[in-house]
Amino acid sequence: MRESTFTNYDQLPLFLNANTVAQTLGVSISSAYELMHEKGFPALRIGSRMVVPKEKFCQWVEDQLGGDA
Template structure:
């Protein structure tokens, strides 16, 4: 079974990821992901003290970020 760090494409990611899983995939420290989940525009859900990131929301967010950068 592949770990999140072994997955190379968004299609290979689980439907819902933890902060640590997303950090491993993106190659950033979990602290960087925590900064993102505290932004109102970033798609995350807090369950108790834990944050999870839905893959579908992440894909839309990434597309929006890329579009905004292209327009700037």
Template sequence: MEKICYSVKEAAQLIGVSSSVLYREIREKNFPAITIGRRVLVPEKMIREYVEKKIQEAKNDEQKK
């Protein structure tokens, strides 16, 4: 069975940032996550969408220069 949600630590490793950076982004509502009980989980779909969004933002920034 394929994983549909990752822990913050796992998601941070996939993206290439520290867990504390990802927790901050989640807390500031810049990164989507869900809470089940006391666990904070990041759906796999949200990781992909977030990365795609950041790639698009970087492309737009480059075009402005």
């Protein structure tokens, strides 16, 4: 597993692309793309591009941790 390049949510951009999701979670970019296509993950499709709103991503992480983040 890769180490995250971010130390807190404030460092994240307003919208995350697959590369930023991968860097944040410490996973490969292919794993980030897989995650972004899963049902329940808050990705938005804008044309052929997929992005994740920062606030929805943070909430998704908290939900995965049981709301204790």
